[in-house]
Each structure stands twice: as structure tokens, then as C-alpha cells.
Amino acid sequence: xxxxxxxxxxxxxxxxxxxxxxxxxxxxxxxxxxxxxxxxxxxxxxxxxxxxxxxxxxxxxxxxxxxxxxxxxxxxxxxxxxxxxxxxxxxxxxxxxxxxxxxxxxxxxxxxxxxxxxxxxxxxxxxxxxxxxxxxxxxxxxxxxxxxxxxxxxxxxxxxxxxxxxxxxxxxxxxxxxxxxxxxxxxxxxxxxxxxxxxxxxxxxxxxxxxxxxxxxxxxxxxxxxxxxxxxxxxxxxxxxxxxxxxxxxxxxxxxxxxxxxxxxxxxxxxxxxxxxxxxxxxxxxxxxxxxxxxxxxxxxxxxxxxxxxxxxxxxxxxxxxxxxxxxxxxxxxxxxxxxxxxxxxxxxxxxxxxxxxxxxxxxxxxxx
Amino acid sequence: xxxxxxxxxxxxxxxxxxxxxxxxxxxxxxxxxxxxxxxxxxxxxxxxxxxxxxxxxxxxxxxxxxxxxxxxxxxxxxxxxxxxxxxxxxxxxxxxxxxxxxxxxxxxxxxxxxxxxxxxxxxxxxxxxxxxxxxxxxxxxxxxxxxxxxxxxxxxxxxxxxxxxxxxxxxxxxxxxxxxxxxxxxxxxxxxxxxxxxxxxxxxxxxxxxxxxxxxxxxxxxxxxxxxxxxxxxxxxxxxxxxxxxxxxxxxxxxxxxxxxxxxxxxxxxxxxxxxxx
Numbered sequence: 001x002x003x004x005x006x007x008x009x010x011x012x013x014x015x016x017x018x019x020x021x022x023x024x025x026x027x028x029x030x031x032x033x034x035x036x037x038x039x040x041x042x043x044x045x046x047x048x049x050x051x052x053x054x055x056x057x058x059x060x061x062x063x064x065x066x067x068x069x070x071x072x073x074x075x076x077x078x079x080x081x082x083x084x085x086x087x088x089x090x091x092x093x094x095x096x097x098x099x100x101x102x103x104x105x106x107x108x109x110x111x112x113x114x115x116x117x118x119x120x121x122x123x124x125x126x127x128x129x130x131x132x133x134x135x136x137x138x139x140x141x142x143x144x145x146x147x148x149x150x151x152x153x154x155x156x157x158x159x160x161x162x163x164x165x166x167x168x169x170x171x172x173x174x175x176x177x178x179x180x181x182x183x184x185x186x187x188x189x190x191x192x193x194x195x196x197x198x199x200x201x202x203x204x205x206x207x208x209x210x211x212x213x214x215x216x217x218x219x220x221x222x223x224x225x226x227x228x229x230x231x232x233x234x235x236x237x238x239x240x241x242x243x244x245x246x247x248x249x250x251x252x253x254x255x256x257x258x259x260x261x262x263x264x265x266x267x268x269x270x271x272x273x274x275x276x277x278x279x280x281x282x283x284x285x286x287x288x289x290x291x292x293x294x295x296x297x298x299x300x301x302x303x304x305x306x307x308x309x310x311x312x313x314x315x316x317x318x319x320x321x322x323x324x325x326x327x328x329x330x331x332x333x334x335x336x337x338x339x340x341x342x343x344x345x346x347x348x349x350x351x352x353x354x355x356x357x358x359x360x361x362x363x364x365x366x367x368x369x
Numbered sequence: 370x371x372x373x374x375x376x377x378x379x380x381x382x383x384x385x386x387x388x389x390x391x392x393x394x395x396x397x398x399x400x401x402x403x404x405x406x407x408x409x410x411x412x413x414x415x416x417x418x419x420x421x422x423x424x425x426x427x428x429x430x431x432x433x434x435x436x437x438x439x440x441x442x443x444x445x446x447x448x449x450x451x452x453x454x455x456x457x458x459x460x461x462x463x464x465x466x467x468x469x470x471x472x473x474x475x476x477x478x479x480x481x482x483x484x485x486x487x488x489x490x491x492x493x494x495x496x497x498x499x500x501x502x503x504x505x506x507x508x509x510x511x512x513x514x515x516x517x518x519x520x521x522x523x524x525x526x527x528x529x530x531x532x533x534x535x536x537x538x539x540x541x542x543x544x545x546x547x548x549x550x551x552x553x554x555x556x557x558x559x560x561x562x563x564x565x566x567x568x569x570x571x572x573x574x575x576x577x578x579x580x581x582x583x584x585x586x587x588x589x590x591x592x593x594x595x596x597x598x599x600x601x602x603x604x605x606x607x608x609x610x611x612x613x614x615x616x617x618x619x620x621x622x623x624x625x626x627x628x629x630x631x632x633x634x635x636x637x638x639x640x641x642x643x644x645x646x647x
Contacts, residue, residue, distance in 0.1 A: 028460060083387075164481055168470050172456045175522075178423050178449040179474040226506040228461045 004129040009247050011128050011144050012261060015204045016213050016239030018152035021159050022193045023214035024232050027222060028170050029190075033088070034073065035214040037095035038191065039198035039207040041072040044102035046199065051109070062196050069195020070188050072098060125204045125257040144203055151200040155193055159232070162186065167228055205258040212262035213239060216269045223276040242268055296336045298366045299326070301345055304355045305363035317353045375434075376401040376530055376561040377422070382431035384414070384421050391417045393585040395431070399578065401529075402559045404552050406566040406575070409582035410605050415565045416452070418582065419532045423449055435530060445474060448528030450519050452535055458507050464518050465490055465503040471525035486525075493521040496554075498547055513544030520551060530561045537568065549575055572596055 026035050042065035049064030050056060072094060079090040128144040159166065169176040169183040176183040194214070201210040221234035246261030253260065274281050303326065307316040315321065322333040337353065340346040345359030355363065379397040383390065392414040399405050407415045420426040422433050424440055435443035448471075468490040469482045476482060494500045497517040502510070510518065516536055523531055536548050552575065555562050566572065572579055572592060579596050581587040581604040588595040588603075 028457070030457075161479065164473060164476070165478065167462070168473055171460045171462065171467070172451065172470070174420075174425060174451045174455055175449060175470065177425050178444075178447070179526075180444055181473065181478075222461065226461050226463065226508075231461050 005247075007129045007142050007145060008125055008257065009244055011142065011148055011204055012125060012243035012247055012257065013240045014145065014148045014152050015201050016217070016243035016261070017236045018148055018155055018197050019201060019210060019213035020217045020235035020239035021152075021155040021232065022190060022197055023218040024221070024228075024235050025159075025166055025170055025190055026194065026214060027218045028228075032215045032219075033091060034076075034191075035194055035198070036211045037076070037091050038069045038072055038194050039201070039210045039214075041095055041098035041102070042066075042068050042195050042198050042202075043207065044068050044098045044105075045195075046202075047102045047105045051105075062199055065199035066192040066195045068098065069191050069198070072195075073188065073191045128204060148200050148204065151197055155197060158189065158193060162189070163229075166190065205261065209258045209262040212265045213242075216262075216265035217242060220269045220272045223272050223279045238268060239265070293336070293339065296328075296332075297340050297343070297345065298362060300336055300340055300353075301355060301359045301363040302366055304346065304353055305360060305367075308355060308360075314352055318351055319353065374400055376403070376436060377563070378434040378437075379422055380432055380434075382418070382421055382433070383429045384417050384426055385429050390584060392421065392428075395582070395586045397422075397580060397586065397589055399561055399563065401561050402556055403561050403578045404556050404576045405561070405563050405578035405580060406572050407563060407580045407582055408566050408569060408572060408604070409587075413583045413604070415582055416534055419449075419534055419563065419565060423447065423532060446529040448523045448526040448531045450523045450531065450533040450536060453512065453515050453519060453538065455534075458510070458515060460507065462507060463503070464494065464499065464505050464507060464510070467507060467518055468493055468521045468525055471522040474526065489525050490521070493524040494518075496524060497521045497551065498543075511541070513540040516540050516544055517547060520548065524551075528560070531555065531563070533562065533564045535565050535567065537564075537566065537571075569601070 023035065026032055045064035045066070045068030046061050048068075049058065049061040052064075053060050075094045075098075076087070076090045079085050079093060080087045085093065129142045131143045132139045133141055133143045133146050165176070165181055165186050168179070168181060169186040173183040173187075176186070197214075198207065198210055201207075201213065205213065217239040218231065218235040220238050221231045224234055225231050242264040243261050246264040247257055249255075249264060250257040250260035272280065275283075277283060300322070303322075304317050307313045310316075316325070319333060319337050322328050322337070323330040326333070328336065337346065337348075340359065341348060343358075344356055345362055347354050347356055375398045377397060377399040379395065382392055382395040382397070384392040395414075395418060397418075407418060409415055417426060421428045421431075422440070424433075433440045435446055440447070465487065469486045471493070472482055472486040472489060476486070491500060491503060494503055497520050499514060499517045499521060502514065502518075507515070507518070516538075520533075520536065523533070537545055540548070552562055552564070556577075564576070566576070573596060577592055578590065579592045580589040581595065581600050583604045583606075588597075588600040
């Protein structure tokens with residue numbers, strides 16, 4: 001690997017980790033699509049910041065972006081609070097409004113600057129190593145690495161410092177307020193983190209694909225664990241793995257790195273969605289099938305139990321009878337019977353079915369509820 | 370405090386959404402060590418009243434005193450049990466963790482819960498009969514178990530006054546008994562508990578004070594004095610299908626024969642009256 005390749009992978013991994021951290025809380029607050037809105041509207045903050053400072057690398061751009069993110073969320077809430085507009089529609093109104101102002105400003109006044117729309121939407125990670133950070137004349141690496149590294153540290157710092165408060169305000173904002181924890185402050189703080197993360201990720205993955213990095217890894221982690229702390233750690237790990245796999249996929253296909261990273265995030269989510277041990281689709285289908293068998297077996301045991309010892313038992317408690325009376329398909333009835341025999345609930349005696357002591361217990365338990 | 374013997378004193382509390390009043394000039398005085406039910410039809414503003422007292426909704430007018438001081442100064446004396454449905458039970462956390470959240474106020478900002486908080490949370494879970502579920506993921510709990518977790522979380526707050534929003538809503542009989550026992554234990558310990566309640570029939574059995582609410586305050590005071598048929602009619606309008614035949618109500622006013630009386634078998638119904646859609 002060339003140094004540039006290592007640098008690109010490092011930047012990609014750090015970006016993914018930085019996005020996954022606030023992404024966890026977006027998911028849990030059911031605000032996943034707010035990341036889409038914010039990642040676009042921060043452009044307005046950058047443009048306005050650029051007009052004021054005339055410098056595309058000024059740290060004030062990040063501040064401007066954070067403010068626009070917070071502004072986006074406040075405007076959405078303001079429009080929503082009138083009760084004339086639903087929340088999703090409010091997002092759909094506010095975000096294009098702010099974004100279009102930014103696009104107009106760029107096309108009118110900043111046509112000659114690096115702020116072009118393609119770069120904004122898609123980013124270009126491959127060029128990141130060309131912008132070097134050389135504070136005292138000595139080259140110590142690409143600027144993007146330091147920018148994203150700084151944002152990752154800010155996210156880590158705030159989320160670990162206010163972990164308890166974030167958890168409380170996310171789970172139960174009412175309790176947080178009644179305990180005096182100002183959930184609105186935590187809310188806007190989180191939105192500010194999302195905003196600066198989106199700005200940092202602009203250069204590397206662009207404003208569209210940053211959403212994939214904020215939503216897919218935390219959502220994958222959500223399906224894998226029951227603990228918030230583990231969900232955060234897993235999100236970061238999944239994000240980093242996606243970034244590196246994405247880089248090599250791009251290398252293989254000679255395609256966009258950002259696109260490959262987002263694809264990997266999607267593929268990873270798809271695999272986990274199918275195969276997650278407890279909540280995946282396969283596990284759910286298996287559990288349902290097992291419940292269906294258990295239900296049928298219990299039903300058979302209760303049927304036999306109810307007719308046991310009665311004169312009609314010789315009629316009722318036969319395998320053929322099940323498909324006629326209980327309306328099971330003959331092969332299904334046969335499989336249920338052989339399963340109950342395997343489990344030792346039922347014994348076959350000359351075509352009639354008799355409960356064992358175990359089967360009788362099961363029937364009684366089921367009836368008792 | 371001899372000049373003001375009340376645990377909760379709300380005056381002229383008015384809340385409006387847009388121009389529609391939800392609470393009109395409500396006065397409320399609750400003495401310490403009282404179990405008080407707030408009853409009233411849907412849309413009467415029961416939850417709003419609690420939220421306004423707790424400062425979760427900004428009232429258009431009125432003030433709230435807790436032990437004679439403004440609520441803001443007395444916040445730590447007040448515990449809140451929101452409606453079960455107000456949170457996402459798929460949140461990735463376990464029972465013990467949720468209960469420990471009740472300790473967050475005394476921890477303040479930044480400090481993390483430690484072994485002391487764990488011990489207190491376990492103790493509270495023990496009191497509501499949920500200790501064996503401490504490590505259980507919260508999404509695996511039944512409705513009644515969720516409610517008991519919420520109660521345990523309120524207990525660890527170690528408040529003087531509790532506000533509970535429909536703790537009996539949709540819970541099983543075991544949980545209902547556990548909650549009643551807990552309410553009595555709290556009163557025994559000198560705590561005041563205000564409960565938004567739906568089942569009129571259990572009011573005289575579970576509570577000693579009651580507030581009848583329908584946007585404005587209809588009546589508030591000891592159950593024996595104010596839980597009368599006349600007041601219930603005022604609060605519920607013509608929508609009462611049947612009323613609780615409580616000894617208190619009888620003492621105040623003999624039941625009129627044209628009101629069908631509840632049969633004892635109706636006790637398992639969650640509500641004492643038919644609800645119109647909110």
C-alpha cells in the first residue's frame with residue numbers, strides 16, 4: 001500500500017467512526033432523516049461563513065455549520081408546532097428552503113471557488129491526500145485527517161461526558177425535564193454534533209452519503225445488541241470495517257470511494273437484517289416456525305387429554321381423525337404426531353394415540369395457562 | 370409550616386393549547402401524607418394538570434407551591450411517573466438501568482451511577498417484586514411489569530410527593546395489587562401521591578382524597594365528602610352509564626333508582642364508565 005492509500009483508509013475509517021457516534025442517538029430518537037436535512041442545510045452555514053471569512057479552511061465555517069444545523073432543527077420544530085404541518089413534511093419544507101438559499105448564493109457569488117455542487121453532494125476522498133497540513137512548514141499529513149480526527153474527538157468527548165444525560169433524555173424526555181436535566185439543551189447539543197460531523201464529512205463523502213454512515217451502522221448495531229454502550233461501540237466498529245472494505249471495493253471496481261463505502265454500509269446492514277441472531281429475519285422466521293410446531297403439538301396433547309378415558313376415545317384419538325375433525329392436512333397431522341412421539345408425549349398403539357405421563361402434564365400445563 | 374399545611378398548593382392554574390382552554394383556573398390543595406386520585410372524563414385535562422404542576426407544560430396563568438415554596442425550588446421533592454406509553458420500550462437498555470435513572474437528579478450532571486445507585490435500584494425493584502428481572506431487556510416486559518419498573522424508578526428518587534399518570538392503565542391484577550400496596554406504604558411513610566385514575570369504582574377503596582376535573586375543577590377534597598353522585602354527574606355530564614356504589618356516596622346522597630348500579634362482576638373492566646373517543 002502506498003502512503004496515500006493508507007491515508008485515504010485512515011480518513012475513511014475516522015469519518016465513519018465520527019458519523020456513527022451521533023448516528024446512534026439519531027436512530028434512537030427516530031430522527032434518522034434529520035441527518036439528511038442537516039447534512040444539506042449546513043451548506044448554508046459554510047457559504048455564509050465563507051462570505052464572512054473569505055477562507056474555506058477557517059474554523060468559523062464549522063461554527064457556522066453547527067449553527068445552521070441547530071437552526072434547521074428549530075425551524076422544523078417551529079413549523080411542526082403550529083400543528084398545520086406534520087413533522088416529516090416540516091423536514092421536507094425546511095431543508096430544501098435552506099439548501100436552496102445556499103445553492104443560490106454559491107451559483108451567484110462563489111462560482112469561482114472550490115464550493116461546487118458536485119463536491120458538496122459526493123465529496124472526493126481520493127483527492128483528500130493532496131491537501132496537506134503543514135503548520136510549521138513540515139508536512140504532517142492531509143488536512144482531512146486532522147479535521148475528521150478533531151471532529152471524532154469532539155464527538156467522543158461530548159458523548160462520553162454526557163452519556164448519562166443523553167441516555168436519559170433520549171429514553172424519557174419527560175423524566176429528564178422533571179429531574180431538571182434540560183432535555184432541549186441536550187437535544188440541540190446533539191444536533192450541533194450532527195452538524196459539525198456532517199460538515200467534516202462533506203469533503204470526504206459528501207452530503208448525501210454521510211447519511212448512510214450515520215444511519216446504517218447504528219441501525220445494524222441496534223439489531224445486534226440490547227445495551228446502549230455496546231450499540232455505540234458496535235456502530236463505530238461496523239462503520240470502520242465498512243469504510244475499509246468500501247475503500248478496497250472502490251479499488252477493485254475503480255469507482256467512487258464514497259459510493260463504495262455507502263454500499264458496504266448498506267450490504268452490511270442487509271446481512272445483519274437477515275442473519276442477526278435474535279432479531280434477524282431468519283431468526284424470526286425460525287422462531288415462528290418453532291412456535292407453530294409447539295402450538296400444534298400442544299393442541300394435539302390437549303385434544304387427546306380431553307377425550308382420554310371416555311368411550312369415544314377409540315374414535316377420537318386416532319391419527320386419521322385429526323385430519324377430518326381438527327382439519328389438519330394429513331401429512332401435517334402425521335408430522336405433528338411423529339414429533340410428539342419423538343418427544344415422548346404420545347405413544348402409538350394399534351392406530352390409536354395415547355398420552356404418556358409427560359404428554360398429560362403438558363396438556364394440563366397448557367390448559368392451566 | 371403552621372401557616373400553610375399543604376404539600377401541594379396550586380392556584381389559578383390555567384393551560385391553553387392555541388386558544389382552546391384545557392385547564393381553567395384550577396385551584397388545588399393537597400395535605401401531606403395523602404393519596405389523591407384525579408378523575409374526570411377524557412380530555413378533562415388530568416395529564417395536563419400534572420404536567421403543568423411539574424412545569425413540563427408552561428401554564429398560561431397560575432402558580433404552584435410545593436411545601437410553601439415555588440416548584441422550581443422544590444423540584445427535588447417531587448417524583449414523576451409518566452404514562453407507560455410515553456417511552457420507547459425497544460430502547461436498548463435493561464430494567465436495572467431504567468430504575469437507576471431515578472437517581473440521576475441526586476447525581477447531577479456528569480457524575481455516573483455507581484454501586485450505591487445499583488444497590489438502591491435493586492432495593493426498589495425488590496419492593497415492587499421485580500428484582501428477578503433486573504437484568505432483563507426492557508422490551509421483554511409485559512405491560513404490568515413495565516409499570517412496576519416505572520414505579521421502582523420513582524421510588525429511588527426518594528421524593529416527598531409523587532405524581533403518577535395512569536399507573537393502573539392496562540395492568541394485570543398482580544400489578545394492580547402491588548401498586549395499591551405501594552401507595553399505602555408511601556402514605557405510611559408520610560409521602561403524598563397524586564394519581565391520574567380512570568376506574569371510578571376503586572376510588573373510595575384506594576384513595577383518601579379525590580379531585581374531580583373537567584377542564585375546571587369540579588370538586589376536590591376527602592373522598593367521603595366530595596366523591597358524590599352529584600359531583601360525578603357534574604364532572605362527567607350525561608355520560609355516566611353506571612356509577613360506583615361506594616358507601617361514601619351513599620352516605621352523602623342516596624342513589625337514584627334510574628342509574629343502573631354496577632354488578633360486582635364488572636370489576637375487571639378497566640374503566641368504570643364508557644369512554645367517548647378522546
